[in-house]
Amino acid sequence: MNVGQFHSWTVTPREAVRIQEQIRALVIPRGRTPRPKLVAGADAAFDLHARQVYAAVVVLAYPDLEVVETAVSRHRLSFPYVPGLLSFREAPALLRAFSKLRHEPDVVFIDGHGLSHPRAAGLACHIGLCLEKPTIGCAKSRLIGGYREPGPKRGATSPLLSRDKKVIGSVLRTCDNVRPVFVSVGHRIGLAQAVRLTLACGKGYRVPEPTRQADILAERAKREAAGSG
């Protein structure tokens, strides 16, 4: 599938910030996606010593959530982990994996934040723009913003608010009495639908199935590469 022009960047942290300011202006934080037929999840695993990033993308049928296709890729780790600049560490590998896909997912789940980011340009926005496809950011912890603990039952939500009290995401309980996840818009989708889809893609685990499958696959790709090279 087409992954746009930003496939392999070698930039400095300062240039990265500049690029995110551009991304912020291009992202479309709204839109309604017709009921998806295919959903995808993407995640990455790291081998710090070998300095490699393993990315995995899994496409699932919706609403069955049966795996339809998978793709993995390895990429040299060329950027340090800096809170707010995660895209420059993971995007190159993730996009390479997306480029191997034969199926076109209707919506993509990213393991990280979208608009709930210092410059409103998190990994989910970044990938969404490169793919020019509806993208949902689903992170396991907070990056910015304040919130009240959502109710204890699955489906309970609480708004994630920026300093000026703007809604930048939704803190969602995906399982009863389990730590919530942080859902935010990546590109071309509204927050309400992003939350509904996240719940609809749940399989009884805290993380939505697309992302969970991608996590497992990325982890496996790393392990298999380490055991033969």
Add this chain to the structure above:
DNA sequence: GCGACAG
């Protein structure tokens, strides 16, 4: 100046 800080 002192914390906070996706993965």
Add this chain to the structure above:
DNA sequence: ATCTTGTCGC
């Protein structure tokens, strides 16, 4: 993210 076994709780 990753390093790591058992263990407390439903």
